[in-house]
Amino acid sequence: xxxxxxxxxxxxxxxxxxxxxxxxxxxxxxxxxxxxxxxxxxxxxxxxxxxxxxxxxxxxxxxxxxxxxxxxxxxxxxxxxxxxxxxxxxxxxxxxxxxxxxxxxxxxxxxxxxxxxxxxxxxxxxxxxxxxxxxxxxxxxxxxxxxxxxxxxxxxxxxxxxxxxxxxxxxxxxxxxxxxxxxxxxxxxxxxxxxxxxxxxxxxxxxxxxxxxxxxxxxxxxxxxxxxxxxxxxxxxxxxxxxxxxxxxxxxxxxxxxx
Amino acid sequence: xxxxxxxxxxxxxxxxxxxxxxxxxxxxxxxxxxxxxxxxxxxxxxxxxxxxxxxxxxxxxxxxxxxxxxxxxxxxxxxxxxxxxxxxxxxxxxxxxxxxxxxxxxxxxxxxxxxxxxxxxxxxxxxxxxxxxxxxxxxxxxxxxxxxxxxxxxxxxxxxxxxxxxxxxxxxxxxxxxxxxxxxxxxxxxxxxxxxxxxxxxxxxxxxxxxxxxxxxxxxxxxxxxxxxxxxxxxxxxxxxxxxxxxxxxxxxxxxxxxxxxxxxxxxxxxxxxxxxxxxxxxxxxxxxxxxxxxxxxxxxxxxxxxxxxxxxxxxxxxxxxxxxxxxxxxxxxxxxxxxxxxxxxxxxxxx
Amino acid sequence: xxxxxxxxxxxxxxxxxxxxxxxxxxxxxxxxxxxxxxxxxxxxxxxxxxxxxxxxxxxxxxxxxxxxxxxxxxxxxxxxxxxxxxxxxxxxxxxxxxxxxxxxxxxxxxxxxxxxxxxxxxxxxxxxxxxxxxxxxxxxxxxxxxxxxxxxxxxxxxxxxxxxxxxxxxxxxxxxxxxxxxxxxxxxxxxxxxxxxxxxxxxxxxxxxxxxxxxxxxxxxxxxxxxxxxxxxxxxxxxxxxxxxxxxxxxxxxxxxxxxxxxxxxxxxxxxxxxxxxxx
Numbered sequence: 069x070x071x072x073x074x075x076x077x078x079x080x081x082x083x084x085x086x087x088x089x090x091x092x093x094x095x096x097x098x099x100x101x102x103x104x105x106x107x108x109x110x111x112x113x114x115x116x117x118x119x120x121x122x123x124x125x126x127x128x129x130x131x132x133x134x135x136x137x138x139x140x141x142x143x144x145x146x147x148x149x150x151x152x153x154x155x156x157x158x159x160x161x162x163x164x165x166x167x168x169x170x171x172x173x174x175x176x177x178x179x180x181x182x183x184x185x186x187x188x189x190x191x192x193x194x195x196x197x198x199x200x201x202x203x204x205x206x207x208x209x210x211x212x213x214x215x216x217x218x219x220x221x222x223x224x225x226x227x228x229x230x231x232x233x234x235x236x237x238x239x240x241x242x243x244x245x246x247x248x249x250x251x252x253x254x255x256x257x258x259x260x261x262x263x264x265x266x267x268x269x270x271x272x273x274x275x276x277x278x279x280x281x282x283x284x285x286x287x288x289x290x291x292x293x294x295x296x297x298x299x300x301x302x303x304x305x306x307x308x309x310x311x312x313x314x315x316x317x318x319x320x321x322x323x324x325x326x327x
Numbered sequence: 328x329x330x331x332x333x334x335x336x337x338x339x340x341x342x343x344x345x346x347x348x349x350x351x352x353x354x355x356x357x358x359x360x361x362x363x364x365x366x367x368x369x370x371x372x373x374x375x376x377x378x379x380x381x382x383x384x385x386x387x388x389x390x391x392x393x394x395x396x397x398x399x400x401x402x403x404x405x406x407x408x409x410x411x412x413x414x415x416x417x418x419x420x421x422x423x424x425x426x427x428x429x430x431x432x433x434x435x436x437x438x439x440x441x442x443x444x445x446x447x448x449x450x451x452x453x454x455x456x457x458x459x460x461x462x463x464x465x466x467x468x469x470x471x472x473x474x475x476x477x478x479x480x481x482x483x484x485x486x487x488x489x490x491x492x493x494x495x496x497x498x499x500x501x502x503x504x505x506x507x508x509x510x511x512x513x514x515x516x517x518x519x520x521x522x523x524x525x526x527x528x529x530x531x532x533x534x535x536x537x538x539x540x541x542x543x544x545x546x547x548x549x550x551x552x553x554x555x556x557x558x559x560x561x562x563x564x565x566x567x568x569x570x571x572x573x574x575x576x577x578x579x580x581x582x583x584x585x586x587x588x589x590x591x592x593x594x595x596x597x598x599x600x601x602x603x604x605x606x607x608x609x610x611x612x613x614x615x616x617x618x619x620x621x622x623x624x625x626x627x628x629x630x631x632x633x634x635x636x637x638x639x640x641x642x643x644x645x646x647x648x649x650x651x652x653x654x655x656x657x658x659x660x661x662x663x664x665x666x667x668x669x670x671x672x673x674x675x676x677x678x679x
Numbered sequence: 680x681x682x683x684x685x686x687x688x689x690x691x692x693x694x695x696x697x698x699x700x701x702x703x704x705x706x707x708x709x710x711x712x713x714x715x716x717x718x719x720x721x722x723x724x725x726x727x728x729x730x731x732x733x734x735x736x737x738x739x740x741x742x743x744x745x746x747x748x749x750x751x752x753x754x755x756x757x758x759x760x761x762x763x764x765x766x767x768x769x770x771x772x773x774x775x776x777x778x779x780x781x782x783x784x785x786x787x788x789x790x791x792x793x794x795x796x797x798x799x800x801x802x803x804x805x806x807x808x809x810x811x812x813x814x815x816x817x818x819x820x821x822x823x824x825x826x827x828x829x830x831x832x833x834x835x836x837x838x839x840x841x842x843x844x845x846x847x848x849x850x851x852x853x854x855x856x857x858x859x860x861x862x863x864x865x866x867x868x869x870x871x872x873x874x875x876x877x878x879x880x881x882x883x884x885x886x887x888x889x890x891x892x893x894x895x896x897x898x899x900x901x902x903x904x905x906x907x908x909x910x911x912x913x914x915x916x917x918x919x920x921x922x923x924x925x926x927x928x929x930x931x932x933x934x935x936x937x938x939x940x941x942x943x944x945x946x947x948x949x950x951x952x953x954x955x956x957x958x959x
Contacts, residue, residue: 116568116572117571117572118568118571136576137571137574137575137576137577138574138575138576139574140574141572141573141574142574145572145573146568146569146572148566148568148569148572151565151566151569152565152566153564153565153566154421154424154425154426154563154564155424155426155564155614155619156614156618156619157564157618157619157620158341158618160338160340161341161618161619161620162565165561165562165564165565165573166573168573168574169574180338192338193338193339211573215572215573
């Protein structure tokens with residue numbers, strides 16, 4: 069369980085996130101959506117410990133502010149939106165950086181398995197800097213998977229926090245990464261992802277938090293949260309949503325007043 | 328859980344290369360050490376002296392002075408200084424995520440230089456005669472330490488150290504140190520100017536047991552502490568946020584890195600003057616050879632830095648014997664062309 | 680480059696020497712400092728020298744001796760390797776660590792005082808003579824040098840003393856000149872001139888206006904040969920100098936550095952040469 073309560077973040081005098089609260093269950097893929105500048109990434113950064121915040125974040129019942137970095141790292145991994153890397157590390161070396169002290173015995177095996185999971189097993193000895201942006205993003209995902217390879221350890225679910233995990237990927241790899249998130253949740257872990265693409269979100273998310281102007285304005289299933297009025301208001305443009313006739317799945321048509 | 332599929336047959340693991348390098352570099356250090364003890368301007372023979380000792384004979388005065396009071400403290404100084412400069416380079420580069428960083432860019436060197444120049448120029452006027460020949464190293468160490476801690480304080484707000492602020496403030500502090508040094512130099516007399524120049528070129532010639540006993544433990548302590556930084560610096564290569572995500576205590580890593588470099592380089596520069604190049608070249612060579620994993624890099628840097636400085640010292644005392652070339656000249660003359668050659672060869676293969 | 684074999688040879692020579700211990704007279708002498716070396720040769724004791732420092736460049740046969748490096752940055756093992764029984768050094772030789780080690784090695788280390796005056800030269804000659812155990816020769820040399828200085832300075836009246844500016848460098852158009860308490864200042868006084876700059880000690884960069892204000896009648900420089908010193912047309916075209924009496928009269932004296940500033944046995948000769956150039 070990942071719970072946050074009354075999370076507020078200020079940058080200087082500007083409050084970019086106001087009293088956000090939610091209790092998230094593992095076994096689900098939970099998406100944070102919202103327009104640019106709404107505060108959705110800030111919310112994830114607060115939960116990840118990247119930014120100072122007021123309020124509390126608790127992971128499996130423990131307040132993060134009293135835990136050491138390595139204790140937190142045992143229970144959640146974070147995939148940043150943009151990754152930089154200094155020095156010419158090889159791909160497998162980066163994936164191994166995710167390994168934790170508790171990842172005993174099989175660290176190297178897990179690292180290779182994580183690399184295979186993102187479809188890059190042949191890339192182990194390639195230099196990271198030589199890869200394309202999409203490949204680099206998948207290497208980072210492999211590193212994150214290596215960190216929380218088993219979604220549940222001793223009955224405690226682990227969490228994957230992802231900031232726009234598919235932003236630089238083609239459609240095939242987008243679906244692949246979403247499937248990885250789905251599998252992680254299905255095996256008992258928790259996934260919390262900031263998502264830009266609402267259609268992709270609708271295809272995977274069990275729960276959606278819609279953030280607008282620094283506040284969570286709606287929280288629930290795809291169908292209950294992503295309504296035409298709410299989206300049009302939040303994104304500041306007319307938005308129509310439809311259901312796929314065959315299976316009733318939600319989708320959004322780009323453009324105004326689409327039929 | 329996904330099946331653990333592995334096709335490790337083709338996988339090359341640079342950690343194994345790096346571990347093998349431990350062995351090679353220990354060998355190199357042993358050879359360098361023997362060379363440092365055996366080769367010198369005087370005709371004193373290490374082997375003859377060992378032979379005498381083995382047979383229970385007394386060494387004569389010249390053997391005792393040359394081997395015990397000159398070459399041995401010089402060997403120990405060379406090892407700790409070389410190791411400290413190379414390790415500090417590796418740590419600074421890891422901390423600043425930049426292969427060009429060395430203790431010079433954060434003002435440690437300029438602080439030490441200012442301290443040394445104050446000791447040379449103002450020393451005779453200060454009521455510190457009790458320090459004797461220890462005055463210069465003490466001042467240099469204090470200069471290095473004060474400048475580093477000052478920078479650290481400037482760059483740290485609410486418990487977080489901004490590496491970028493530290494870099495910028497370091498440039499400013501280095502400029503200030505340079506100006507104050509210039510002020511000292513302006514009021515220096517001719518002989519003091521010569522002393523300042525020679526100090527800046529670096530030398531192990533002034534190595535004594537007294538200096539080894541004071542500076543050695545500081546440097547060794549700093550080296551040992553640095554050895555614990557490997558994982559933290561690896562994490563920092565991903566950026567501070569990602570390092571925190573994978574469980575690195577980022578602020579603690581930064582603090583330890585900064586303080587150990589200040590102590591190690593401060594003490595090293597204090598007893599040997601300005602020796603350039605080791606801190607940049609050694610980590611870079613090792614990164615090319617065995618990869619940037621700091622857990623391996625720091626240990627190997629210590630070994631290679633010590634070896635190279637010992638060899639440079641042997642050259643410095645032999646090449647124009649009985650006179651000596653300042654070692655900073657040797658490291659730069661030999662190091663710079665080799666470094667450029669390596670850069671040309673590896674250009675395009677590996678991004679800095 | 681020195682080979683292992685050379686070390687061996689030095690070692691043998693060394694072993695042979697160390698057996699001598701405290702003989703009545705030391706015959707393997709290391710001289711540190713240009714003026715000390717000159718004095719040793721002037722005392723006809725040059726044959727006893729086995730090595731010198733970098734500043735010992737006169738007389739020419741001194742250059743054949745091994746060079747142990749710069750006087751203030753001596754390396755202990757380099758010094759020991761030439762196997763000296765006695766070291767005579769000008770004041771200021773170092774560093775202290777090296778001197779300590781030499782003392783531990785039971786090698787007598789004599790320091791010759793270095794003050795920039797007539798008496799200073801005489802003292803230096805006596806100290807070196809005593810160290811070489813040739814005090815009579817030293818007295819003779821000291822008297823000779825004293826006589827030469829006296830002769831050179833004879834007959835200078837205080838009324839028409841010339842103002843002399845000693846310039847050590849004009850690098851990049853910036854003039855570095857001598858204040859007081861320098862060898863140059865001492866020589867200018869001995870030769871009957873007045874140092875045009877008395878506001879600071881040592882050698883310092885001087886502003887153009889300060890040089891104009893100093894109003895030297897003549898410029899004194901070291902003759903370094905080749906193009907190292909500024910040629911006359913460059914020197915006198917420097918704005919600071921052009922305005923001075925020296926610049927208007929194009930008056931410059933160039934002398935060998937060690938001769939002029941060494942305060943050794945040739946000091947009388949140097950004073951005479953400078954005095955003649957000033958007033959001759």
